[in-house]
Amino acid sequence: MKALIVPVTPFQQNCSxxxxxxxKRAAVVDPGGDLDRVLAEVDREGLQLEKILLTHGHLDHAAATAELAKLRGLTIEGPHRDDQFWIDQLPEATQRFGFPQAEAFTPDRWLEQGDQVTVGEETLEVRHCPGHTPGHVIFFHARQKFAWVGDVIFAGSIGRSDFPRGDHDTLVRSIRENLFPLGDDVRFVPGHGPLSTFGQERQTNPFVADRRFR
Structure with a gap:
């Protein structure tokens, strides 16, 4: 599996x-906006888009989902159904933050802990990781030890938990019990900022490092 990161929106969200x-069958993970840039890369690589994968329903990750699905006839998979209330707020949220107007939508498939999604002949495992939002999921490619984690964890930080139905303790549990066991050598693409590994975050992340829990 190959991946290309395209930072989108004023929030510089890592759309993949x-x-x-x-x-050459492909998916877009978290199309928050700037579809002209995203689709230019898709076409440059000669890819056949088949679906959209969503980690959660915040506007910088999901605002362009309905438009992209209509433009290219794509299915939408994810997040977990507990994020429907965030998706329903997309029209209001994009207006409030000065984003292009977004449509609310209902995914073609809600995802649960232990589900799998496919991209061409490749398979990604799904982990439900609430805390930043209640329906947040991550995607894990076991063979390449690579994960797309949205806003659950970043290099040196973790996601905010002060949004509606967010919870700090739940977020920490999601990271330590559902992500870190995947392996220290797993590299991840966070929702914003540089890539890291779970091992690096276990050692140095001030919020979830092992030393905090001894």
């Missing part, structure tokens, strides 16, 4: 284009 090298 991921694809199966053999078939």
């Amino acid at each position: 284009i991921i694809w199966d090298e053999r078939s």
